[in-house]
Amino acid sequence: MKFFDKAAAGLAAALFLLPAAAEAHFQLIYTPEVNLARPGEVPLKLVFWHPFENGHVMDMGEPEEFYALFRGEKIDLTPSLKPITFEGAENSARAFEASLTANRAGDYILVAVPAPYYEASEDIYIQQITKAYLNRGQLPTDWMEPQGLTAEIVPLNRPTNILARSTFTGRVLSEGKPVAGAEIEVEYMAAEPLMDENRPGEPTAGPMPGGAVVAISDANGTFTFGIPKAGFWGFAALGVGPVKEHEGKELSQDAVIWVRAYDVK
């Protein structure tokens, strides 16, 4: 009987959390073209959104850090940050734009650490430590390396040209150590932001029945996901960061990575 009481209590708790859990929050670092043919300025958008649903946009926390890593060198991008309003399909919210000068060949790894965001429906703070990858001149340099973040997903496939209908494998690290059993939410950027209009373009997919798509990392912290479609795919390892509390409330410090998949022509 005790078991059933516990199970019933667990079920009630799960149902209570359901509305918040059904849609995955994702911090975006977005630019439409991740493979840069020419040197120059790359425009960037930072949006905290539900991109699979083309849904609710959250007021993004002021970036605590925003930089690019190029061959181990840190390029501070905070001087280029400007607040913008992102007009989602359901609502508008504060977001940011910025730019990167990418003149040399190799991988540029973009890292954003937004201030914790208070999610009232769950009474928790969320902080998504986010990475996105650009490459110039097709020269692979650093994408396969951990970038020394307190929480991150290290790609085991080149993140700037994943083949649609192949797989992506990532490794979840917290303070440099693999995390077994991490819950990883998987997100498709169904509507890509229009750079000049600060709103989403036409969605090319709808959200999945059953809510968030989830993978669990194995004993080595790795997970593999079959990428069904070209476009941008995001992976968020929930609560794997070392900081668990913010202003007296629970903090979910998540590690997010974005990869770009292409169809075979």
Ligand SMILES: [Cu+2]
């Ligand atoms: Cu949400």
